[in-house]
Amino acid sequence: MRMDASPDEIDGVVSRVESHGLKANPIAGAQRTAVGITGNIGVVEPGLFESLPGVLEVIQVSHPYKLVSREFRAENTTFEIGGVEIGGRDLLVVAGPCSVESFEQTLRIAELIKSSGGHLLRGGAFKPRTSPYSFQGLGVEGLKILARVREATGLPVVTEALDIDVLDDVAEYADIVQIGARNMQNYTLLRRAGQCGRPVLLKRGMNATVTELMLAAEYILDQGNEHVILCERGIRTFTDHTRNTLDVAAIPAVKRISHLPIIADPSHAAGQRDKVIPLARASVAVGADGLMVEVHDKPDEALSDGNQALLPDQFIELMEEIRLLASVLNRQVPSQASRQQP
Numbered sequence: 162m163r164m165d166a167s168p169d170e171i172d173g174v175v176s177r178v179e180s181h182g183l184k185a186n187p188i189a190g191a192q193r194t195a196v197g198i199t200g201n202i203g204v205v206e207p208g209l210f211e212s213l214p215g216v217l218e219v220i221q222v223s224h225p226y227k228l229v230s231r232e233f234r235a236e237n238t239t240f241e242i243g244g245v246e247i248g249g250r251d252l253l254v255v256a257g258p259c260s261v262e263s264f265e266q267t268l269r270i271a272e273l274i275k276s277s278g279g280h281l282l283r284g285g286a287f288k289p290r291t292s293p294y295s296f297q298g299l300g301v302e303g304l305k306i307l308a309r310v311r312e313a314t315g316l317p318v319v320t321e322a323l324d325i326d327v328l329d330d331v332a333e334y335a336d337i338v339q340i341g342a343r344n345m346q347n348y349t350l351l352r353r354a355g356q357c358g359r360p361v362l363l364k365r366g367m368n369a370t371v372t373e374l375m376l377a378a379e380y381i382l383d384q385g386n387e388h389v390i391l392c393e394r395g396i397r398t399f400t401d402h403t404r405n406t407l408d409v410a411a412i413p414a415v416k417r418i419s420h421l422p423i424i425a426d427p428s429h430a431a432g433q434r435d436k437v438i439p440l441a442r443a444s445v446a447v448g449a450d451g452l453m454v455e456v457h458d459k460p461d462e463a464l465s466d467g468n469q470a471l472l473p474d475q476f477i478e479l480m481e482e483i484r485l486l487a488s489v490l491n492r493q494v495p496s497q498a499s500r501q502q503p
């Protein structure tokens with residue numbers, strides 16, 4: 162729409178779009194409002210809208226995804242979480258154990274994360290394990306532990322919804338609902354995540370292209386949930402020196418085509434703790450909006466992913482390094498002082 166388009170003119174375009182059986186998605190930007198059209202199969206005739214009052218131009222979106230694209234929204238999507246404005250200048254640090262194992266274990270690690278300046282606590286209550294004989298997570302009991310630890314520390318929590326059966330429980334207890342790599346193309350789950358009323362952390366599938374990641378996020382936005390954080394967590398390649406290959410180039414690639422924030426998870430990419438800090442540095446350097454890392458104070462006793470968990474001192478070191486890097490990159494790691502208390 163033109164910069165001076167009136168609300169009535171915007172409504173007029175919305176009505177015209179709807180009268181053709183299509184969905185109109187008004188997107189208010191800093192300069193002007195765009196009205197995105199979805200629901201069309203094939204090309205929409207530009208002449209249907211070009212001459213309506215207030216219309217500046219009709220742009221054909223060249224990608225299969227729309228709502229997530231910069232063509233629909235030029236400015237970054239930003240929102241507040243844990244005292245951090247994700248998608249803006251701030252860098253978000255999410256940290257915690259792979260799995261919630263007990264109240265004491267989760268609290269100990271959360272206190273360390275809080276005192277070192279981390280913003281969000283992670284921890285799986287429902288675990289996607291390769292083997293059915295491995296620890297599967299504490300389930301709803303784990304969600305309750307996370308909620309108690311949030312109460313005690315003030316750290317908001319992010320945890321995975323493994324399937325649609327548990328999504329409502331996860332959305333009830335968590336501040337952010339995580340969709341794991343194995344579920345990136347679980348379209349029923351994506352739709353339900355789009356309706357859950359919580360921000361969603363969407364992890365890239367280990368075999369997914371960036372286009373497929375965009376389309377997965379599109380499912381969530383299409384349900385009216387714009388609060389999506391993407392996460393690069395490593396992809397399958399032929400190398401065997403790491404568990405997965407962190408696709409650092411995906412971060413600037415996503416930034417170019419999408420307004421959504423993207424963070425990196427170097428822990429699941431590396432699979433070994435000695436490579437987590439170097440990959441975390443690289444992620445921030447290429448423009449990630451934050452990090453998600455696994456931390457454990459007793460990794461030898463961890464019920465999952467102990468090998469990749471940073472030790473407490475390493476997490477403190479990581480936070481110091483990220484703060485230094487942020488200052489060179491004209492970004493910032495918000496400190497505890499600016500965070501809301503419980």
Ligand code: PEP
Binds near residue numbers: 285340341342364394
């Ligand atoms: C996790 O973050 O807990 C996890 C299981 O990661 P991913 O889905 O990326 O494998």
Ligand code: MN
Binds near residue numbers: 455
């Ligand atoms: Mn893990």
